[in-house]
Amino acid sequence: MEEPVIQAEGLTKYYRMGEVEVQALRGLSMQVKRGEAVAIMGPSGSGKTTLMNILGCLDRPTGGEYILDGEKVSGLNDDQLASIRNRKIGFVFQSFNLLQRTSALANVELPMSYSSSANDGRERAKAALIAVGLENRMKHRPTELSGGEQQRVAIARALVNEPAILMADEPTGNLDSKVGQGIMDLLFKLNRERNTTLIIITHDARIAGQTQRTIQIRDGLVEETVL
Amino acid sequence: MKITRVIRETFTSLSANKLRTGLTVLGIVIGVAAVIAMMSVGQGAQNSITAQINSIGTNVLFVSAGSRARFGGERFNSIRNVRGLTIADAQAMAIPLQAPSVQAVAPIIEGGNIPAAANGQATTTTVNGVTTSYFSIRNEQVTEGAFFNDQQVGTHARVAIIGVDLATTLFGRTTNLTGQTLLLNSQTFTIIGVLKSAGGTAAGSSDNQIIIPLTTARDRVLSRPGTNVDGIYIQATSAQAVSEANTQISNIMRLRHRVAVGKEDFSVLSQASLLSTATSITGILTTFLGGIAGISLLVGGIGIMNIMLVSVVERTREIGLRKALGARNRDIMNQFLAESSFLSLLGGLIGILLGWLISLIIGQIASASGTSLNPAVSLNAVLLATIFSIAVGLFFGIYPARRAARLEPVEALRYE
Numbered sequence: 195m196e197e198p199v200i201q202a203e204g205l206t207k208y209y210r211m212g213e214v215e216v217q218a219l220r221g222l223s224m225q226v227k228r229g230e231a232v233a234i235m236g237p238s239g240s241g242k243t244t245l246m247n248i249l250g251c252l253d254r255p256t257g258g259e260y261i262l263d264g265e266k267v268s269g270l271n272d273d274q275l276a277s278i279r280n281r282k283i284g285f286v287f288q289s290f291n292l293l294q295r296t297s298a299l300a301n302v303e304l305p306m307s308y309s310s311s312a313n314d315g316r317e318r319a320k321a322a323l324i325a326v327g328l329e330n331r332m333k334h335r336p337t338e339l340s341g342g343e344q345q346r347v348a349i350a351r352a353l354v355n356e357p358a359i360l361m362a363d364e365p366t367g368n369l370d371s372k373v374g375q376g377i378m379d380l381l382f383k384l385n386r387e388r389n390t391t392l393i394i395i396t397h398d399a400r401i402a403g404q405t406q407r408t409i410q411i412r413d414g415l416v417e418e419t420v421l
Numbered sequence: 422m423k424i425t426r427v428i429r430e431t432f433t434s435l436s437a438n439k440l441r442t443g444l445t446v447l448g449i450v451i452g453v454a455a456v457i458a459m460m461s462v463g464q465g466a467q468n469s470i471t472a473q474i475n476s477i478g479t480n481v482l483f484v485s486a487g488s489r490a491r492f493g494g495e496r497f498n499s500i501r502n503v504r505g506l507t508i509a510d511a512q513a514m515a516i517p518l519q520a521p522s523v524q525a526v527a528p529i530i531e532g533g534n535i536p537a538a539a540n541g542q543a544t545t546t547t548v549n550g551v552t553t554s555y556f557s558i559r560n561e562q563v564t565e566g567a568f569f570n571d572q573q574v575g576t577h578a579r580v581a582i583i584g585v586d587l588a589t590t591l592f593g594r595t596t597n598l599t600g601q602t603l604l605l606n607s608q609t610f611t612i613i614g615v616l617k618s619a620g621g622t623a624a625g626s627s628d629n630q631i632i633i634p635l636t637t638a639r640d641r642v643l644s645r646p647g648t649n650v651d652g653i654y655i656q657a658t659s660a661q662a663v664s665e666a667n668t669q670i671s672n673i674m675r676l677r678h679r680v681a682v683g684k685e686d687f688s689v690l691s692q693a694s695l696l697s698t699a700t701s702i703t704g705i706l707t708t709f710l711g712g713i714a715g716i717s718l719l720v721g722g723i724g725i726m727n728i729m730l731v732s733v734v735e736r737t738r739e740i741g742l743r744k745a746l747g748a749r750n751r752d753i754m755n756q757f758l759a760e761s762s763f764l765s766l767l768g769g770l771i772g773i774l775l776g777w778l779i780s781l782i783i784g785q786i787a788s789a790s791g792t793s794l795n796p797a798v799s800l801n802a803v804l805l806a807t808i809f810s811i812a813v814g815l816f817f818g819i820y821p822a823r824r825a826a827r828l829e830p831v832e833a834l835r836y837e
Binding site: 247250252253272273276277279280281285287291293295296300304305307308309351355 | 426430433744745746747751829
């Protein structure tokens, strides 16, 4: 049996807010298989954002073990984490997070400027934009694009380094439902065609319903897994 | 991250806010321009003073009365009765047996602001009363007429050799003046020659002068007691013999004035000693001016730091995003350092051009007002300004860049 792409065991995360210690994760364990499309749901304060930050290697767990695509991530330093993010993870944010002053193409090229080898960067960026259906918008700046188009640019940027997992944090939160559904369809299509593991953080049950599996988080633990 | 990419990103992010970039650069421009202009003016002053001293001639010494002043020093106070220099002193130095390294001796009397009038015009001028050996020692030449001879000195002849500036003021021309008369201190003199122009110097024009026989000057224009003179020019037999000549002259003078070593009531200046004094004075001046200008460069650097700190706060989300996409702390640091050093380098380059322009204008103003001061923009000053301005950018950029690099990606992404 193939090794899972995400393997988390007993993750804990404590924050200190002034005098009070907040336990955001209390020994959470979960696994995601390669090529799976998973939704993570939970009310605010449940710890799902903390979980996403740790799974996305933006933050370190206080305790527990996390193995991503065969690499043990807990205990790596800042630079090593940056390298993991660059090679293995593609982020899609609720607010797109594009650089306003450069073209769509330059935005998609950005992750490759932090990788060691990328001589065909421009070609790969173009291919990624074609894959999200923006072949006619490459030279446009984010301000000249619609919300849906901007999120497509963000998805192209997430894809360009061919990551093992695609992490989308409320990817449709700033879009109306019709455009949002288009984005979801695109994400699922990429998941199927490229076998890229897809993790969607959401609190929209309709979106979660389209995934293969939903992980419910409550009080820093996995409450239930709905297939 | 590749260097070409860093440069390209620096360019796009700086051109995104052109007004702010321009104003930040302006701070450095002013600082560097001030440094360049001040240093080049200082260098120009040094050059023209040096040239003036060199024009005295490498084998010429000058003896004057009184010791070189040392304010508050023991030596200054101990010289009570300074005996003036006399014609007899000059004659003693001209005896080859006593001073074998001396080739020629020329005592002079000089006086400034002497009223001169001719042709309905009146002005003031510098009068030099000299003997015939003066002309060869100072390497003077005439463009018209001739110098006076020993006989004319002996007969207290009222003849004059006129400088070109004075000629222009009085007669409006510099040729065809031989035989004209002029009044010097209300005494009538006949012009027998026109002095070749020596060009202006930082100490004023040496072309506004008139040369007359020493004897006539003492009697009729610049009264001096007895056979006193103001100074004695000495020509050594060669440039190598200058220090020997100096020793011989000093020995003669000590004997004649009955003073011990260290208690001299006269001083001997050579071109070399004048040159080193002048060079050290102008050097101090240049450093002082450059230092003052350097303060404005410092202020410009603080301006860069200020703008970079604002920029880090404004771009917190961008920094978070870049980190999420795989930027290491060092990548973020390099990006901000590149921006601040580019700002200061650009300011430095424009500042060099502007400083050069300013020094040209100062040179024009100086020559229009009669002093020749050619500001010299030296390669050293340009290199110094360039290196210093990049250093300012790096130094004042490091703190903001470190702040940017240390941002936590999670918090930076959440920043509104």
